[in-house]
Amino acid sequence: MSTRQKLNRSSQDINSSIPFPDEILHLEEINHKLDDALRKADADVDRLDEEYMEFKRYMVENRGEIDPHEMFQNELALNRIDNSGAFAVGIRDKIAKLKESPYFSRIDFREANAAESTAYYIGRFSFSHGNELLIFDWRAPIASMFYDYEIGPAGFDAPQGRIEGALTRKRQFKIKDGKLEYALESSVNIQDDILQQELSHTSDEKMKSIIATIQKEQNQIIRNEKAGTLIIQGVAGSGKTSIALHRIAFLLYRFKDSLSAKNVTILSPNKVFGDYISNVLPELGEEPIYELSFADIAKVQLEGVVDFEADKDPIETNDGAWAERVRFKSTLDFVKQMDSFIAQMPGIVFEPVDYTYGRFTVKADTISARFDAYSKYPVKRRLQMVANDIFDRFDTDNYMEEDIPKSRTIQKALSKMLKVKDTLSLYKEFYNHIERPEMLVMPAKKTLEWVDVFPFIYLHTAYEGLKESSIIRHLVIDEMQDYTPIQYAVINLLFKCKKTILGDFDQFINPNHLHTLDDIQLLYDDVEFVELSKSYRSTYEIISFAKQIKCTGTIEAIERHGETPALIKCQNKRDELMRIKSGIETFSQTAYSSLGIITKTNHDAKLLYFELSHNYDVHLISPESTHFVNGICITSIQMSKGLEFDEAIVPYVDKNTYFTEYDRSLLYIACTRAMHKLTLLYTKEISPLLG
Numbered sequence: 063m064s065t066r067q068k069l070n071r072s073s074q075d076i077n078s079s080i081p082f083p084d085e086i087l088h089l090e091e092i093n094h095k096l097d098d099a100l101r102k103a104d105a106d107v108d109r110l111d112e113e114y115m116e117f118k119r120y121m122v123e124n125r126g127e128i129d130p131h132e133m134f135q136n137e138l139a140l141n142r143i144d145n146s147g148a149f150a151v152g153i154r155d156k157i158a159k160l161k162e163s164p165y166f167s168r169i170d171f172r173e174a175n176a177a178e179s180t181a182y183y184i185g186r187f188s189f190s191h192g193n194e195l196l197i198f199d200w201r202a203p204i205a206s207m208f209y210d211y212e213i214g215p216a217g218f219d220a221p222q223g224r225i226e227g228a229l230t231r232k233r234q235f236k237i238k239d240g241k242l243e244y245a246l247e248s249s250v251n252i253q254d255d256i257l258q259q260e261l262s263h264t265s266d267e268k269m270k271s272i273i274a275t276i277q278k279e280q281n282q283i284i285r286n287e288k289a290g291t292l293i294i295q296g297v298a299g300s301g302k303t304s305i306a307l308h309r310i311a312f313l314l315y316r317f318k319d320s321l322s323a324k325n326v327t328i329l330s331p332n333k334v335f336g337d338y339i340s341n342v343l344p345e346l347g348e349e350p351i352y353e354l355s356f357a358d359i360a361k362v363q364l365e366g367v368v369d370f371e372a373d374k375d376p377i378e379t380n381d382g383a384w385a386e387r388v389r390f391k392s393t394l395d396f397v398k399q400m401d402s403f404i405a406q407m408p409g410i411v412f413e414p415v416d417y418t419y420g421r422f423t424v425k426a427d428t429i430s431a432r433f434d435a436y437s438k439y440p441v442k443r444r445l446q447m448v449a450n451d452i453f454d455r456f457d458t459d460n461y462m463e464e465d466i467p468k469s470r471t472i473q474k475a476l477s478k479m480l481k482v483k484d485t486l487s488l489y490k491e492f493y494n495h496i497e498r499p500e501m502l503v504m505p506a507k508k509t510l511e512w513v514d515v516f517p518f519i520y521l522h523t524a525y526e527g528l529k530e531s532s533i534i535r536h537l538v539i540d541e542m543q544d545y546t547p548i549q550y551a552v553i554n555l556l557f558k559c560k561k562t563i564l565g566d567f568d569q570f571i572n573p574n575h576l577h578t579l580d581d582i583q584l585l586y587d588d589v590e591f592v593e594l595s596k597s598y599r600s601t602y603e604i605i606s607f608a609k610q611i612k613c614t615g616t617i618e619a620i621e622r623h624g625e626t627p628a629l630i631k632c633q634n635k636r637d638e639l640m641r642i643k644s645g646i647e648t649f650s651q652t653a654y655s656s657l658g659i660i661t662k663t664n665h666d667a668k669l670l671y672f673e674l675s676h677n678y679d680v681h682l683i684s685p686e687s688t689h690f691v692n693g694i695c696i697t698s699i700q701m702s703k704g705l706e707f708d709e710a711i712v713p714y715v716d717k718n719t720y721f722t723e724y725d726r727s728l729l730y731i732a733c734t735r736a737m738h739k740l741t742l743l744y745t746k747e748i749s750p751l752l753g
C-alpha cells in the first residue's frame with residue numbers, strides 16, 4: 063500500500079466512525095452566522111477604506127486653504143481612521159480563518175450544583191454573533207478543561223476564582239473548508255486517534271499550530287503564567303518549540319493589555335529556523351515576534367567598541383589551542399572568575415587623588431567614598447555621578463559666585479585617575495589577573511574571537527554599561543544547550559524580563575562546550591523546571607532506533623508505527639552516491655513532502671549538493687541560508703536542528719566519520735529529524751556507534 067493510500071485510510075477510519083447529525087446542523091448554523099459576520103466585516107472594511115480615501119482627497123485638494131491647526135486635527139483624524147481600518151481588517155481576517163475551520167472541540171460542562179450542562183465550542187479564536195458567544199478561544203480559561211480533563215470531575219481557573227464541576231461530554235471535530243470531516247466522542251478514548259492522525263500527516267513547509275491536540279503536560283507549560291524563568295528540557299520531538307510559541311500566544315491573549323508581540327523576542331539559532339517557525343503565531347492570530355541571534359546582540363553592543371570574528375565550526379576546525387580556549391570559557395566556573403574580577407575591578411582600575419580647582423578642593427578619600435556609594439553602576443557611569451556630586455558641593459560652597467568647573471570638566475579629571483582606559487585593556491588585564499594570558503588570542507587589531515565576545519560584553523557592562531532594551535518583556539531562548547553560562551549571564555543583564563528557555567542537553571553540537579543543564583539553572587533564582595519525555599515527531603521505530611544510538615533514559619515514543627529504519631552497506635563511495643540518488647527517486651514517488659539528506663558537516667553537505675543539483679531539484683541549507691523550503695534538502699546536522707522531514711537519509715555513517723561520544727549526539731540529532739522514514743548509508747565499516 064502506498065504512503066498516500068495509508069494516510070487516506072487512516073482518515074477514512076476516523077470519518078466513518080461516528081456520524082453526528084446534531085453537529086452537522088450546528089455547524090450549518092455557525093457557518094450561516096460566520097457568513098453574516100464576514101459580510102458585515104467586509105462592509106466595515108470597505109466603509110473605512112472609502113472614508114480614508116475621501117478624507118485624504120479632501121486634504122490634498124484643500125492643502126493651501128487649511129490652516130495648520132486644522133491640518134493637524136485632520137491628520138489625527140486620518141490616523142484614527144487608518145487604525146480603525148487596520149482593526150477591521152484584523153477582525154475580517156479572523157472570521158475568514160474561522161470559516162475554514164470554526165472549532166475543533168466541544169465540551170459540555172456542568173457547574174457544581176447546576177442542574178444542566180452547557181455546551182462550549184472551542185476554536186482558534188472566539189466568535190460572537192448578536193449577544194451570543196458561540197465559539198471560545200482555545201486560550202480562554204474554560205477551554206483549558208478540554209486539554210486537562212476527560213469525562214468526570216473537572217474545573218478551571220476563571221478570573222473570579224476556581225470553578226468546579228463536571229465534564230459531561232467531550233467531542234472532537236475536524237472541520238475543513240467549513241465541512242465536518244469527522245466528529246468523535248471522547249468517551250471512547252479517541253484522543254490518541256486524533257493525535258495519531260495529526261502526526262501521520264506529511265510535513266508542511268513551515269511549523270504549524272497544534273491547538274487541537276495539545277497534550278495535558280504541554281498545556282500546563284503553555285498556561286503557566288507565573289514562572290519568572292521557565293526551563294524546558296525535552297527530548298527530541300517533544301514539542302518544545304511548538305509549546306514555546308503556543309505559550310507566547312497564550313501570554314499575549316492573557317495579558318493583552320500589557321503585553322504585545324513587539325514585547326516578545328526569540329533568540330533563535332539561525333535564520334532558517336526563524337523562518338521555519340515564523341507561521342505559528344500568525345496562524346494563531348497574533349503578530350509575528352522579533353527574532354534575534356547572539357551575533358545580532360553582539361553587533362549592537364560592540365558597535366564602535368571592538369570588532370569580532372564569526373564563530374568557527376568546531377567540527378571543521380582542527381586547532382587544539384583554540385578548542386582549549388573555547389572549553390575554558392564554556393563553564394560556570396569561568397563566569398565565577400569573571401564575577402570575582404568584576405567585584406575587585408573598581409578598586410583595581412580607579413585610583414583617586416585630591417581634585418583642586420581654584421580655591422575648591424575635594425579630597426581623594428571623599429572621591430573614593432562617593433565612588434563606592436554608586437557600586438551598582440558601571441565604572442564610567444559612577445565617574446559621571448561622582449562628578450555631579452562634586453559639582454553640587456562646589457556650587458553650594460560657592461557663596462562668592464566664583465568660576466567653578468562644569469560637571470563634565472570634573473568628570474574628565476576623574477577619568478584621568480583611571481588606570482585602565484577602555485574595556486579592551488581591562489579584558490586583557492583579566493587574563494593576566496587569573497594568570498591565564500594564553501587564553502586570550504586576538505585574530506587582528508581590536509578584533510575578538512567569537513568566544514571572547516560575550517565575556518567581553520560582560521566586562522564592558524561593568525566598566526561602561528550596556529545598551530539596554532526595556533521594550534522586551536518576555537524572552538524565548540531555543541536550543542538552550544548551545545549557549546554557554548557567560549552568554550546567559552549577559553542575556554540576564556540585558557533582558558531583565560520573564561524567560562522561556564528550552565532545549566535538549568542530549569542534542570549538544572559543540573564538542574568544546576563543557577557546561578551542563580545544572581549550570582544554566584544555577585544562573586536563575588526564579589527558575590521553574592519542566593521535563594518532557596514523550597516524542598511526537600517520529601514513529602515508534604525511528605525513536606527505538608535513535609534510543610539505541612543514544613540512550614537518553616527518558617525518551618518515550620508515541621505508538622505510531624512505520625517502517626524500521628534501514629541501515630544500508632554500500633560497496634564504495636560511488637555506490638553510496640547511487641543509493642542516495644535512488645533514495646531521491648523513491649521519495650519522489652511517495653506522498654511525502656520533504657526529504658532531508660543530512661551530513662555531518664556543512665562542507666559535506668555542500669559537496670553533496672554540487673554532486674546532486676545537476677540532476678535533481680535539491681536545496682542546500684547552509685549557515686548562510688535564510689529560508690526553509692520543503693522538498694529535497696541537503697544539510698548538515700548543525701543546520702538541521704529544530705527542523706523535521708517526512709523522510710531522512712543520513713549518509714556516510716562509517717567508522718571514520720562517527721566514532722566519538724560527541725558524534726553519538728550528532729547521529730541522534732540526525733535520526734530524530736525524520737518523521738516517518740529513515741535510511742542510513744555507509745561504505746566499508748559501519749560506525750561503532752551503530753554496530
Ligand SMILES: Nc1ncnc2c1ncn2[C@@H]1O[C@H](COP(=O)(O)OP(=O)(O)OP(=O)(O)O)[C@@H](O)[C@H]1O
Pocket residue numbers: 257260261270272275276277280296297298299300301302303304305565566598599703704705706734
Ligand atoms: N500535541 C501535539 N499535537 C500534534 N503534534 C505535536 C504535538 N506536540 C508536538 N507535535 C509535533 O511534533 C513535532 C516536533 O515538535 P517540535 O519541533 O516543537 O519539537 P522539539 O521538542 O522542539 O524538537 P527538537 O528538539 O527535536 O527539534 C512537530 O511536528 C510538532 O507539530
